Amino acid sequence: MRRALFCVLFLCLPAQLVAQKPPASAPPSDRVVALLKELTEAPGPPGYEEPVRKIMTERMRAFTDKISYDGLGSVIAQQGDAGPRIMLDAHMDELGGMVRRIRPDGFISMQMLGYWLEAALPDQRWVIVGSKGPVPAVTDIWDAHIAPHGDPGHPAHQDLFLDTGARSAADVAALGISPGDPVAPVSELEVLANNRYLAKAWDDRVGCAVLLEVMRRLAKSPHPNQVFFVGTVQEEGSIEMRGAATSARLINPDIGFSLEVGIPNDVPGPSPEAAQEVLGGGPGMMLYTFSELPNRKLVQHVKRVAAEEHIPLQFDFVPGFGDDAGAIKLNDGGVPVSTLLVPARSTHAHNGIIDRADFDRTVDLMVAVIQSLDAASVAKIKSFNP
Numbered sequence: 001m002r003r004a005l006f007c008v009l010f011l012c013l014p015a016q017l018v019a020q021k022p023p024a025s026a027p028p029s030d031r032v033v034a035l036l037k038e039l040t041e042a043p044g045p046p047g048y049e050e051p052v053r054k055i056m057t058e059r060m061r062a063f064t065d066k067i068s069y070d071g072l073g074s075v076i077a078q079q080g081d082a083g084p085r086i087m088l089d090a091h092m093d094e095l096g097g098m099v100r101r102i103r104p105d106g107f108i109s110m111q112m113l114g115y116w117l118e119a120a121l122p123d124q125r126w127v128i129v130g131s132k133g134p135v136p137a138v139t140d141i142w143d144a145h146i147a148p149h150g151d152p153g154h155p156a157h158q159d160l161f162l163d164t165g166a167r168s169a170a171d172v173a174a175l176g177i178s179p180g181d182p183v184a185p186v187s188e189l190e191v192l193a194n195n196r197y198l199a200k201a202w203d204d205r206v207g208c209a210v211l212l213e214v215m216r217r218l219a220k221s222p223h224p225n226q227v228f229f230v231g232t233v234q235e236e237g238s239i240e241m242r243g244a245a246t247s248a249r250l251i252n253p254d255i256g257f258s259l260e261v262g263i264p265n266d267v268p269g270p271s272p273e274a275a276q277e278v279l280g281g282g283p284g285m286m287l288y289t290f291s292e293l294p295n296r297k298l299v300q301h302v303k304r305v306a307a308e309e310h311i312p313l314q315f316d317f318v319p320g321f322g323d324d325a326g327a328i329k330l331n332d333g334g335v336p337v338s339t340l341l342v343p344a345r346s347t348h349a350h351n352g353i354i355d356r357a358d359f360d361r362t363v364d365l366m367v368a369v370i371q372s373l374d375a376a377s378v379a380k381i382k383s384f385n386p
Contacts, residue, residue, distance in 0.1 A: 032359070033197070035059075035209050036189060040199035043127055043134075043184030045096020046113045046234045049073055052092040052208070056231040059212050063219040070250055073233045074243040079218055080226040084378040086370060087228045087253035087335075088214065089244055089324045090207030090260070091235035094200070095348055097183035099128060099162075102173075106166035107140070109159075110183055114236035120349035121160055125186040128162065132176025136186070137162040187350045195356040196279070202344040202352045204235070206359065207259035210342060213363045214370070221367065224374040228253065235324055241291070244324030248331040254378050255298065255336055256328035257366070260286070261352075262341030263318050275318055277343045280355040282312030283362035284341035289318060291326025295336035297381040302338060302369055309368045311361050316341070336381050340366060 044052040050073075057075050060067055066078040074092075095114035102108050108128075112121075123141040127134045139160045142148075162183065166172045187200035199205075208231055215229050228251045232243030248256065262284035265275035277284045285302060287294065306313040325337040342362050345353040 032209070032213070032356075033189075033191065035212065036197060036199065036206070039205040039208055040187075040189050040201045042201075042205075043096070043129060043182070044092055044094050044201070045098070045182045045184050046093040046236050047098075048096075048129065048182035048184075049092045049231075049233045052205070053231065053233075056092060056208060056212070060215065060229065063215045068250075070243065070246040072243050072246050074247040075231045076247055076251065077215065077229045078226065079215065079229070080223070083223075083225040084254040084373060084375055085228065085251060086225045086373060087230060087248065087251050087256040087328060088211055088366070088370075089230045089232055089247075089256065089258045089328060090211045091204045091233070091241075091243065091324055092208060092231045093233055093236050094184065094203065094205065095236050096185065097126070099177060099179050099181040099183060101179065102169050102177070103161070104169050106168050106171050107161035107163060108137070108172065108177070110139075110162055115348060117348050120346075124350050126162060126183050127186050128164070128175075128177055129182045129184070130176035130178070131181075135164055135175050135177060137164045137183070139163075185350045192353065194280075197354050197356065198351055200350050200352065202342075202354055203261045203347045204259070206261060206342045206344060206354055210259045210340075210359065210362050210366065214366045217363070217367045218370065221371065223371045225370060227370060232324055241322070241324045241327035244327040245331070248328045248335070252332060253328065253335055254382065255373065256325060256331075256338075257369075258323045258325035258328065258337065258339040259362075259366070260323045260339050260341050261347050262286075262314065262316060262343035263321065263347070264343045264345050267345065275316055277314045277316050277341070279343050279345060279353065280357060281314050281343065282358060283365050284314040284316050284343055286321065286323070286339040286341060287315050287317055289321040289323065289326070289339070291322030292329055292337060292339070294325070294338040295329075295381065298336045298338045301372070301377065301381060302340070302365075305369050305372050306365055309364065311365050311368075313365070314341075314343070 060077040097110040189199040234242040266278040
């Protein structure tokens with residue numbers, strides 16, 4: 001315990017200095033910030049997307065009355081009745097967990113849902129959604145004074161357990177918690193310097209927000225297409241990208257776009273070959289993932305529109321990345337697809353960062369792309385006639 005002097009100095013600081021927070025770049029009344037806050041703070045691990053689906057459905061109803069659902073719970077909103085069928089996809093689920101086993105001492109083991117960065121899991125706050133409502137919890141971490149002290153670069157593995165404050169399995173049952181209950185990370189949205197936003201679940205609530213903003217813009221802008229805006233379920237941790245597959249079967253799109261997070265590589269450490277995007281560099285387009293190779297004609301079309309609109313466009317190759325476009329492309333006889341990205345630092349953890357300019361430019365690009373598509377351009381993209 002070598003913190004006594006620090007505590008004394010801290011207590012001697014003026015109260016107004018201790019309480020001071022950095023100024024926010026965005027005003028509290030900012031409509032987009034409010035939307036991002038509502039979406040990111042909602043709990044929604046795979047299979048428990050209800051809170052996010054409620055937000056998406058309520059927002060969509062302001063721009064269309066044509067709303068339906070697939071058999072897994074994806075929500076589909078349609079604008080337009082004629083022309084090529086364009087599918088815009090963003091998945092509603094986030095990385096989370098599920099109550100697995102309740103120990104006699106009250107600690108709870110968790111089945112992780114999705115590919116979590118293991119280093120980001122200990123000492124984090126969570127909410128368990130039980131039969132009596134949400135219950136706060138924290139993943140335990142060994143105290144620094146008793147943890148094994150080996151190689152600091154390779155800390156000893158620790159099994160994770162959720163601590164609700166319960167002293168026994170009976171205490172846990174009294175809280176309304178049982179195996180199978182969903183577990184979601186807890187992290188409030190904060191506005192950082194330079195119009196950058198800190199929150200959980202950017203993967204893929206930022207895509208959901210882009211989708212809603214595109215829908216709002218297109219409600220008042222003419223275009224020659226039928227656009228299907230889809231909030232899908234069960235993307236995380238699913239090789240099948242389940243909600244994208246089932247909703248694409250209902251829509252039968254001519255062209256598909258997945259709206260996702262990009263992977264910036266602008267912090268110290270990783271190899272330059274790991275990823276190529278930077279925060280603030282504009283929207284991204286994925287050129288290679290394990291789930292898709294985008295249609296080359298569609299990629300060229302997006303590039304051309306971005307250049308015409310003077311929107312900077314980044315490109316990325318991430319082998320450890322898959323998204324809903326991989327399921328959409330396999331619908332029926334095959335669908336041209338591409339994935340547009342909002343770069344987000346530290347995905348698959350509790351605290352990620354996006355840049356507002358990247359978000360706004362992604363919306364601008366997606367609107368311009370849809371307005372540029374018509375029956376002739378879609379037929380040209382879909383044609384493989386030599």
